[in-house]
Amino acid sequence: MKFTVIGGTGLIGSQVVRRLAEAGHEAVPAAPSTGVDLLTGEGLDQALTGSDVVINVANSPTFDEASLDFFRTTTDNLLAAGERAGVGHQVILSIVGVDQVPDLAYYRAKVLQEDLLKQGPAPYSIVRATQFFEFVDAILSWSSDDTTVRLPATPLQPIAAADVVAAVVDVATGSPLNGVRDIAGPEVFPLDELGKITLAAQGDDRSVVTGGSGMFAAVPGDVLTAGPDAHLAPTRYQDWVARTR
Template identity: 80%
Template sequence: MKLTVIGGTGLIGSQVVRELAAAGHEAVPAAPSTGVDLLTGEGLDQALTGAETVVNVANSPTFDAASLDFFRTATGNLLAAGERAGVRHQVILSIVGVDQVPQLDYYRAKTLQEELLRQGPTPYSIVRATQFFEFVDAVLSWTSDESAVRLPATRVQPMAAADVVDAVVDVATGEPLNAVRDVAGPEVFPLDELGRITLAARHDGRPVHTDDTAGMFAAVTGDVLTAGPGAHLARTHYRDWLRDTR
């Protein structure tokens, strides 16, 4: 099977390409570095030639209100090019709970992307994943200084990027779901506690202060970022991942 991976040189996309190729598929990475521009459409027709499935894991360059225009334009261009190329399955990677946090610009933008895909001309699948282990350090950096880290007690259920890749590849090589598949890590943590676990593993002695006004995830209430009972749970535990990547 030939699959084109949009965003195929990034953290998730490059691993998706490798895993697809290892399974015997023809996986074509498409990104600005390969001559593909989602906003102008340049290079899309060539990248999608002969592809049965398109896997879109491309990200907006910003997380603010401009991300709405990015996903609106990029998704429209990709769906149109896919229809011209005869693509039979469009897959996107999204976020668990994305449609329940309208106060975050980026989450509204990803919700728009999902809506455009549903309304598009091609059978589709949406893989919604929880936050990645690999992004925890960045989340801590948003609200930290040399003396302390401040984090809300927002409940999260993070997962390893490698497990996200497995989920995307599984869906992309199957029949279109025309629905959403939720994937998540095996454990739920309050974000402030996740910060303490992370700093301890890094031998970082700074305290983590619980502050429900701190950072982007302060806008999230309840369990919207955790997976429901029908989710597919990954195997990798956060403490094991920390140990293995240290």
């Protein structure tokens, strides 16, 4: 099979391309560096020529209101190009609980992307993942200073990027779901506790203070954790952070 991976040079996309190639498929990365511009549509027709499946893991460059225009325009362009190319399966990567956080512009933008895909011309699959292990450091940096890191106690169920890649490849090489598959890590942590585990593993003696504002403080309850039907990945955060530090 031939796959075009939109965002195929990034953290998830590059690993998806590699896994598909290792399995004997033709996997074409599509990104600005390969001459594909999702916002203008430039290069899309060439990138999708002969593709059986399109996997879209490209992300908005911002998390504010501008992300709505990004996902609207890029999804419209990709679906139109896919229809011209006769693509039989469109796959996107989204977020567990995304439709339950209307106060965040970026989450509304991802819901818009999902809705456009559902209304589009091709069979589709949506893979919703929880927060990646690899982004925990960035989350800590949003509200830190020389002595403290302020984090809300929002429950998260983080997942390793490699496990996300495996799930995306599994869905993309199967029949279209015409629905959603949730994936998550095996354990739930309050974000402030996750911060303490991460700092300790790094030998960072800053203290974690529970509270603060920001994206995760606006999340209600445990909506970013997996429901009973989610597929749970095997990698534990403590094991991963020990290996990577």
